[in-house]
Amino acid sequence: MAGHSKWNNIKRRKGAQDAKRGKIFMRLAREIFMAAKEGGGDPDMNSNLRLAVDKAKSNNMPNENIDRAIKKATGDLDGVHYEEFTYEGYGPGGVAVMVKVLTDNKNRTAADVRHAFNKNDGNLGENGCVSFMFDRKGYLVIDRETTNIDEEELMLEVIEAGAEEMETGEEQFEIFTTPEAFTAVKAALEASGHTFETSEVTMFPTTYTPLEQEGVEKMLKLIDMLEDNDDVQDIYHNLDADDEILEQLS
Structure with a gap:
């Protein structure tokens, strides 16, 4: 997973900038709605719904919003039909984008x-033109300030829980799982008293495309424009940008 941190920094930059919490909650509610509509309203019996609810909670979405989305999906809501699609293409400089x-x-x-x-x-581009450049992974982040555990002890817990890998940064521990093991690993670490800054199943690039400042600026504008679209749920890309450039553009 080496190099993914630059991708995550860009993602966190956007998250920090985006003060439109109502828009974030709307997207999360829509994701919950779809999961409940397709697999039922019980998170214990519907893994996709459980993941959507966990994602909503990690973004501090109120429980009443979560419950309302589930009830709408399992009740009678005429005239609403959502479809899920993934578009693939290339950003400036050939950056892969999903x-x-x-x-x-x-x-x-x-x-x-x-x-x-x-x-x-x-x-x-066409479907499949960039998706082969990404792997789907479970991703858990523990803020080092919120835990007293040392790296070696946590590593043992992570291995025992069934995770694939852990990376240690100055401010956080990043844990990676297969999509299938994500729920079990998360539950095991929660049972040990850990809380997560981020917990989701997402896409990570396997290769990265470096850009200079002009290209990075254009790529961030593309991300911003897509994020402003109410229908867009997630954006994945393989941009590699220097931290100094990102800092200048923040």
Whole structure:
């Protein structure tokens, strides 16, 4: 997983900038809605719903919002039909980009996503054109300030819980799992008293595309434009940018 931290720094930068909590909650509610609609409203029996609820809670979404989304999905809500799609393409400088959307109007969303790519020196591609550059992984982050455990002791717990790998940074421990083991690893570490700054199943690039400052600026504008689209749920990319450049553009 070496090198993923640059990707995560960009993701955290966007998260820190985005003060539109209502928009974040709307996207999370939509994800919960879809999971409950497809697999039922009991998180214990529906792993996708459990993951969506965990993601919502890690973003401090109120329980009443979560419950309302589940009830809407399992009740009678005429006229609402969401579809999930993933668009793939290339950003400026050939950066691989995947855009996960949840929409009630495929044509509108496709046009909006294509426009965002075209406006920022990118181009939308065919399905499969970049997805092979990403691996799906469970991802757990423990803030070092919130735990008294040392690295070796935590590493033993992580291995025993069934995780694949752990990386240690100055401010946090990052734990990686297979998607299938994510829930069990998370539960085992929670039972040991750990809390998580981030807990999700997401996509990590296997290779990275470095850009100079001009390209990074264009790529961040593409990310911002996609993030502003209400239908966009997640954005994955393989941009490699120097921390100094990111700091200048923050």
